[in-house]
Amino acid sequence: MFDYLRRRLALSLLTVVGVSVGVFLMIHLVPGDPVTVMLSEFASPADQHALREELGLNKPLYVQYWRYATSALRGDLGRSVRSNRPVISEIAWRFPNTARLSLAALLLAVAIGGAVGVLSAVRRNTVFDHSAMVTVLVGLSMPSFWLGLMLMIVFAVRLEWVPVAGYEGWQYLILPGITLAAAPAAVLARLTRSSMLEVLNQDYVRTARAKGLRRMTVVLKHALKNSLLPVVTVLGLQFGYLLGGAVITETVFAWPGIGRLVVDAILARDFPVVQGTVLMMALGFVMVNLVVDLLYVYLDPRVRFA
Amino acid sequence: MRRNVAMVAIIVVALLALSGVMPARGQAPTPGGRAVLGLIAGWDHLDPHRWTGFFFAQLIMANIYDPLLVRDPRTAALRPGLAESFEVSGDGRVITLRLRTGIRFHDGTVCDAAAVRASFERIMTDPRAVVVRTMLGPVDQVVAMDPRTVRIQMKEAFAPILDALSLPMTAPVSMAAVQRFGDNFGQNPVGTGPFMFKELVPGDRLVLVRNPDYRWAPSIFQNRGPAPLEELTYRVVPEDLTRLALLERGDLNFINYPVPREIARLRQDRRYRIVQVGRPGVPRMLTINTSRPPLDDLRVRTAIAHAVSRDGILKNVWEGVGTPAFSMLSPVTWAYAPEIEEAMPKFDPARARAILAEAGWRLGPDGIVQKDGRRMRLVILHLTGGVFLSLHQLVQAYLRAVGIDSELRGLEQAAALDALKRGDFDLSANQINTASDPDVLYQVGHSTSIGPLWNTARYKNATLDRLLDDARVAIDESRRRSLYAQIQTLFARELPYVPFYVQTDPFAMQSNLEGVAYDVKSLPLFHNAFIRR
Numbered sequence: 001m002f003d004y005l006r007r008r009l010a011l012s013l014l015t016v017v018g019v020s021v022g023v024f025l026m027i028h029l030v031p032g033d034p035v036t037v038m039l040s041e042f043a044s045p046a047d048q049h050a051l052r053e054e055l056g057l058n059k060p061l062y063v064q065y066w067r068y069a070t071s072a073l074r075g076d077l078g079r080s081v082r083s084n085r086p087v088i089s090e091i092a093w094r095f096p097n098t099a100r101l102s103l104a105a106l107l108l109a110v111a112i113g114g115a116v117g118v119l120s121a122v123r124r125n126t127v128f129d130h131s132a133m134v135t136v137l138v139g140l141s142m143p144s145f146w147l148g149l150m151l152m153i154v155f156a157v158r159l160e161w162v163p164v165a166g167y168e169g170w171q172y173l174i175l176p177g178i179t180l181a182a183a184p185a186a187v188l189a190r191l192t193r194s195s196m197l198e199v200l201n202q203d204y205v206r207t208a209r210a211k212g213l214r215r216m217t218v219v220l221k222h223a224l225k226n227s228l229l230p231v232v233t234v235l236g237l238q239f240g241y242l243l244g245g246a247v248i249t250e251t252v253f254a255w256p257g258i259g260r261l262v263v264d265a266i267l268a269r270d271f272p273v274v275q276g277t278v279l280m281m282a283l284g285f286v287m288v289n290l291v292v293d294l295l296y297v298y299l300d301p302r303v304r305f306a
Numbered sequence: 307m308r309r310n311v312a313m314v315a316i317i318v319v320a321l322l323a324l325s326g327v328m329p330a331r332g333q334a335p336t337p338g339g340r341a342v343l344g345l346i347a348g349w350d351h352l353d354p355h356r357w358t359g360f361f362f363a364q365l366i367m368a369n370i371y372d373p374l375l376v377r378d379p380r381t382a383a384l385r386p387g388l389a390e391s392f393e394v395s396g397d398g399r400v401i402t403l404r405l406r407t408g409i410r411f412h413d414g415t416v417c418d419a420a421a422v423r424a425s426f427e428r429i430m431t432d433p434r435a436v437v438v439r440t441m442l443g444p445v446d447q448v449v450a451m452d453p454r455t456v457r458i459q460m461k462e463a464f465a466p467i468l469d470a471l472s473l474p475m476t477a478p479v480s481m482a483a484v485q486r487f488g489d490n491f492g493q494n495p496v497g498t499g500p501f502m503f504k505e506l507v508p509g510d511r512l513v514l515v516r517n518p519d520y521r522w523a524p525s526i527f528q529n530r531g532p533a534p535l536e537e538l539t540y541r542v543v544p545e546d547l548t549r550l551a552l553l554e555r556g557d558l559n560f561i562n563y564p565v566p567r568e569i570a571r572l573r574q575d576r577r578y579r580i581v582q583v584g585r586p587g588v589p590r591m592l593t594i595n596t597s598r599p600p601l602d603d604l605r606v607r608t609a610i611a612h613a614v615s616r617d618g619i620l621k622n623v624w625e626g627v628g629t630p631a632f633s634m635l636s637p638v639t640w641a642y643a644p645e646i647e648e649a650m651p652k653f654d655p656a657r658a659r660a661i662l663a664e665a666g667w668r669l670g671p672d673g674i675v676q677k678d679g680r681r682m683r684l685v686i687l688h689l690t691g692g693v694f695l696s697l698h699q700l701v702q703a704y705l706r707a708v709g710i711d712s713e714l715r716g717l718e719q720a721a722a723l724d725a726l727k728r729g730d731f732d733l734s735a736n737q738i739n740t741a742s743d744p745d746v747l748y749q750v751g752h753s754t755s756i757g758p759l760w761n762t763a764r765y766k767n768a769t770l771d772r773l774l775d776d777a778r779v780a781i782d783e784s785r786r787r788s789l790y791a792q793i794q795t796l797f798a799r800e801l802p803y804v805p806f807y808v809q810t811d812p813f814a815m816q817s818n819l820e821g822v823a824y825d826v827k828s829l830p831l832f833h834n835a836f837i838r839r
Contacts, residue, residue: 032720039433040358041727041758042440047433082350084489085508093508149547157551164551165543167510254543256509269720 008293012286019282020072023275024065032269034081068275077279078272080265087276090261095280097167098257101249102242104173105180110235113185117192117231121200122219132189139186148179148252165254176253180246184238191234195227202226229296236292240285335529335821339837340537343830344549344561348509348542351492354475355425356434361740364474365562366512366540368829371477371497374403374422375468376524377742377826382586382640384468387524388417388478388498389456392471398463398781403456403471406522411480412502419450425478426458441470463779465786469743473827498522500533500833514538527823527833534821534836553578553814559837560822560830564814566625572814579817582627583828585809586639587741588750589631592701592804593726593734597764600682601732605665607801610733611651612658613708614701616806623697627812631805634747634797638808638826641744641790649798650805658708667709675709683711687731690716697735726762737762738809742826744790748774751797763802770796 035048035057043051052058056067071078077087116136120129152175156164162174199205200223208218247259258277265273349363354371357363376387386392389403409417426448429435443464449457460467470476483496495503500523501514516536523530541558543549546565552558564572564580572578592614600606616630629637632647651657659669667675667682674681684705688698695716702712712733717725725731739746739760748755752774755761770793777789797803811828821834 030721031724033724038358040437041760043436047436050433079489083508084351084492090508149545152548152551157554160555164555164557165548166557252545252548254510254541254545254548256507256542260544261509267719 004297005293008290012290015286016279016282020069020275020279021065023278024068025061027266027269027271027274028061028064030269034269034271037269038081072276072279077276080273081270082268082273087272090273091258091277091280094256094258094261097255098243098250098259100167101173101176101180101246101255101257102239104177105184105242105246106235106239108177108181109184109188109238112181113188114192114231116185116189118196118219118224120189120193121196122215124197129193133193136186136189139182142182144179144183144246145248145252147182148175148249151175151179152252165252167255172253176249176255179252180242180249184242187234187238188231192227192231195230196223199223199227232292232295236289240288243284243288244281335534335834335836336839337534337536337836339535340539341535341559341819341832341835341837342539342541342557344541344543344552344558346544346546346549346563349512349540352495352503352512353492354477354479354495354497355429355432355438356492357475358437364827365829366514367474367477367495367497368499368825369501369514369538369832370495370499370503371474371479372409372499372522372524373472373474373477374405375472376526377469377472378526379824379826382638382742382826384472385525387472388422388522389471392468394468394781396781398465398779399460401458401460401467401471402451403458405454405456407454409498409522410519411478411483411498412496412517413480413483415480415482417478417480417498418453419456420453421481422456422478423448423450424481426456428479428481428484429476438470438475441466441473442476443467443470463781465778465781466743466745469741469745472742501538504537510542512540514540523833529834533833535832538832550814553816556816559819560813560815562811562813562830564812566627566812569625569627569812569814577817578814579819580812580814581822581824582810582812583824584629584636584638585738585740585811585828586636586826587746588634588737588739588803588805589636589808590735590738590806591631591634592806593737593762594802594804595729595732595734595762595764596802597729598732600665600667600677601684603665604800605661606667606682607804608651609658609661609665609667609708610705610710611801611804612654612661613710614704614804614806615653617653618704619697619700620807622700623693624807628807628810631808632798633794634750634803634805635744635790635794636808639742639744641787643787643791643794646791646794646798649795651801655704655708662709669709673706673709674711681711682709683713684732686712686714687722687725687734687736688714688716689722689736690718694736701733701735727757729762729764734762735806740809740827744786744793745778747790747793747797748778750803751793765800765802767796767800770800 035051039047039051056064075088079086080090116132120132123129152164155161156175163172166172205218205223208222247263250257250260262274262277265277345362347362349366350360352363352367352370354367373387374389375384375392378385388405388409390406391404393402405419411417429438429442430445443466444461446459446461451457477497480496483494484491487494493506500517500520502517504515505513516533518532520532521530543552546563549561550564550568553561569580573580594601594607594610596602620626620628620630632650633642635642662675666677670676670681686698686702688694698714702714705712722736726734739750749760751761751765751770753766753771756764773789773793777786777793780786780789813830818838819835820838821836823831823834825831
């Protein structure tokens with residue numbers, strides 16, 4: 001088991017380093033100049049050269065990356081070229097908002113997707129099962145932009161049941177949370193259903209039924225846990241994706257998260273913010289998947305005793 | 307007829323803009339109240355001297371900082387701001403400003419001639435103050451003659467400096483605050499304006515509170531004392547429909563850029579008011595890359611100018627919001643020459659085809675003009691997404707109708723800007739250069755502005771260069787006006803650019819929010835704004 005965990009940890013570190021190198025190279029190779037962003041096009045060649053020297057932008061890429069990486073290890077991700085605020089502050093302000101929204105969306109997706117998936121599997125080929133799968137297909141196909149605006153118009157503007165946009169209290173989580181949860185809930189519903197169906201056809205489940213156990217006991221105690229392995233994997237991926245900041249939902253609901261931060265930074269060629277934010281996203285993704293790997297240990301005894 | 311309608315529209319808008327400068331008779335401002343404004347985009351920082359051209363930052367800075375001079379929104383004439391009077395020497399090299407008394411920064415420090423001199427010193431020496439330093443021109447030194455008198459000594463005459471002194475970017479800032487906050491001054495702005503900084507939540511909102519000691523509002527305002535509103539909050543709400551929904555729910559009092567197709571409905575609703583303010587400077591235009599054949603041929607450029615319908619663009623892309631432009635200066639710019647409109651080619655596809663034929667481009671069997679066996683196919687560069695795509699698709703359709711084939715190339719902003727500056731395109735309609743001084747034409751027309759600056763048409767004309775150089779140093783306003791009339795005529799004749807429409811900034815607000823004024827750059831000013839109870 002410890003070998004398994006050590007391997008996972010090593011791979012995770014490699015992933016983070018690989019992502020930081022990849023993003024560093026990409027943002028430096030696309031057209032657009034951060035010096036122009038900071039000084040404007042009116043800057044003389046001498047002014048531009050002086051600022052490039054100050055920021056080390058004249059150095060070879062590998063030297064720039066080394067400086068960036070060693071500073072990042074000390075917690076210094078540089079300063080935004082637009083606002084001049086420390087990148088770590090920009091992220092620190094916004095990450096809790098993204099985390100809150102992601103967690104709300106994930107819990108909603110698990111509750112709805114999990115319940116629908118289990119019920120559909122148990123009531124296979126019934127009206128409920130078919131209706132649920134059609135609804136799931138609609139949920140997967142619906143653009144989040146459209147869904148968010150429709151929810152806003154109906155529930156916030158016309159009915160005034162919930163706030164339109166903002167992030168000050170739990171009630172502001174409702175509409176963006178539902179919008180963000182729709183696609184993951186749909187994915188989870190389908191996956192849970194197919195995973196459950198596979199497990200429900202196993203001999204030990206048949207044996208449990210034959211022993212006279214109640215149906216819900218068979219489903220929840222014997223079948224569900226074993227069907228969770230692929231679900232937990234996808235859940236981890238979904239949460240990692242959500243932590244990356246859902247820029248469309250954040251834009252529609254004026255939610256100040258890191259999704260909007262990184263997109264605005266890319267468009268403005270704000271290199272330090274792009275690098276720092278993507279690094280944080282990669283770290284978040286990797287940590288979530290490490291937790292998933294630990295969950296495997298609990299769910300699958302074969303891993304525990306490997 | 308179209309021109310008369312446009313002029314009436316502009317006058318109506320100007321009168322609406324005056325509602326804050328001259329409140330309706332019998333409608334005294336009610337002190338108190340908090341206004342929340344929803345903006346389509348945020349700001350990078352609020353350090354005026356380090357401004358790099360981000361338009362929305364000005365919108366906020368105009369309420370935190372006071373410039374030394376102001377432009378009267380009705381006449382565009384320069385009026386006293388923090389300076390109660392100003393004088394320009396005969397040779398244009400010395401500008402003397404006499405400050406009002408009793409001015410203080412938000413942190414309580416005195417704003418006198420020494421403070422103003424120190425602010426100018428900062429602009430002249432701060433490596434990050436490039437744009438603002440360029441706006442001021444060849445300043446030699448700034449001297450505090452006495453506690454109320456500042457003298458700006460220029461190396462040579464530079465007429466645009468007076469306009470620069472009317473912008474919040476050259477306003478005095480508290481040097482005590484600059485020393486205290488250093489590079490973070492932009493997140494902790496301290497000026498002399500009617501509103502003071504209270505709180506900033508990155509990516510979400512900025513809160514300003516009334517400056518209770520404010521007694522020096524410019525003479526263009528009726529109320530010269532503290533602002534009636536006790537708090538002003540700016541919120542960033544990028545999505546158009548969300549901004550509108552917040553306005554309709556009452557969570558916002560004022561928004562910019564309401565959804566164009568909703569403007570007609572909002573106008574009919576007495577709960578809201580719509581104000582549209584035209585921007586000065588260079589209007590939205592089609593840039594024609596004159597360095598690439600066949601666009602180096604004036605006849606081809608003239609044909610393109612005849613091919614595109616301004617009314618069609620306004621109707622189909624902007625839902626009718628905006629006014630057509632027929633000159634390289636928008637009609638709300640003080641040096642605008644209305645007589646130029648006759649010289650600018652109008653929509654006439656038949657004329658376009660005839661001119662192309664004169665230039666040797668004849669219609670081929672596939673409906674595309676060709677010359678010497680070569681089809682005319684142009685590259686149209688555009689910003690991706692939204693209204694820019696629609697605009698360029700429409701331009702493509704108009705060109706196709708006269709036999710010009712084209713390919714649309716969409717790029718995101720930074721890449722598009724890069725391609726524009728390198729001249730890697732044939733046509734593009736992304737550019738607009740907002741400015742209250744006609745010297746902006748130097749940036750789009752002078753041969754030295756090719757490359758780093760905004761002469762994206764890569765147009766070179768020695769006569770134009772000379773006229774632009776002369777207009778920069780002419781101190782006498784009537785002489786400048788005459789020179790800019792000649793410059794506009796030359797642009798209309800040579801067509802490196804085809805002006806399309808005047809960028810109109812629409813604002814929607816709750817009808818009980820009154821007294822909002824708009825300066826000549828369409829920036830909303832809340833000096834006299836109040837919420838009617």
